Amino acid sequence: MSSLKDKVVIVTGGSSGIGRATAIALVAQGASVLITGRREAPLQEVRAAYPSIATIVADVSLPADASRTVTAAIEQFGRLDVLVNNAGAGAIMPLAEATADRISxxxxxxxxxxxxxxxxxxxxLRQTKGAIINISSTFGHKAGAGLSHYAASKAALEHLTRCWALELAPDGIRVNAVAAGPTESGALTGMMGLSEEQAKAVMQAERERIPLGRRGVPDDVAHWISVFADPASEWVTGQVIAIDGGLAVS
Structure with missing residues (x-):
């Protein structure tokens, strides 16, 4: 029997890519999962395919939606064991093109x-001695031209992970991060705003740079999120693990 059985997990940005794969993996292990997303239609697609996954329309950049999301999980499931901060934003934005609004x-x-x-x-999480899992990027610790503000935001998230791990250890709350490498999640044409042609060129360049010779798939990352979510990892905190085919060390 999975040690995730009857655990309750929130996964932000759960309607596609890594978030969706994570929600599916956790439900398969017996967890109850609430996913968030900014648009109703993609959330309902997940709900139609996996009726046991609960959904809520929420935007993590809006302060009011934080408490609303947590309240929804408590009202529906009665407890909270794991928070997966997966929703992300980014842009290929050279410094000369940076604007205050886009950085913000x-x-x-x-x-x-x-x-x-x-x-x-x-x-x-204090009541359940739960866990927080932040989803970072290889570029949270590896420099990338044109990615400075995206990379800096992920570097900040990685350091928050380490600081929160120290702060929350007395409460029995574990805090870790998964730094995902280039993954087949649609982020290049979605979050990063590239055209299909530009995205294909970037993907080919990434394959050539990744030591293991391929881009990741969402399940590659979801597996390690599940590992950190599992109470069996109770002696692991403050860690950032790179799941990127070796890109971080190339």
Whole structure:
């Protein structure tokens, strides 16, 4: 029997890519999962395919939605064991093209949102001695031209992970991060705003740079999120694990 049976998990950005794969993996292991997303239609597609996954329309960059999301999980399931801060924002944005609004948007999703959600979840995670899992990127610790503000936001999230791990250890709450490498999740044409042609060129360049010779798939990352969510990992906290085919060390 899985040690995730009857655990309750919130996964932000759960309607596609890594978030969707994570929700499916956790439900398969017996967890109850609430996923968030900014648009109703993709959430309902997940719900139609996996009726046991609960959904809520919420934007992690909006402060009011943090407490609303946690409240929804408590009202539906009665407890909270794991928060997965997966929703992300980014852009290929050279410094010369940076604007205050775009920088603020990236940090609102990647830093402010996870912080407010973690704060709102704290009283419930203390009761269950639960876990927080932040989803970072290889570029949270590896430099990338044109990715400075996205990378800086992920670097901030990784350091928040380490700081929260120290702060929350006395409460029995574990805090870890999974730094995902280039993954077949649609982020290049979605979050990063590239054309199909530009995305294909970037993907080919990434395959050539990744030591294991391929881009990841969402399940590659979801597996390690599940590992950190599992109470069997109770002696692991403050860690950032790179799941990127070796890109971080190339």
């Amino acid at each position: 948007e990236i940090f609102a999703v990647n830093v402010l949102g996870p912080s407010l959600l973690a704060s709102a979840a704290l009283p419930h």
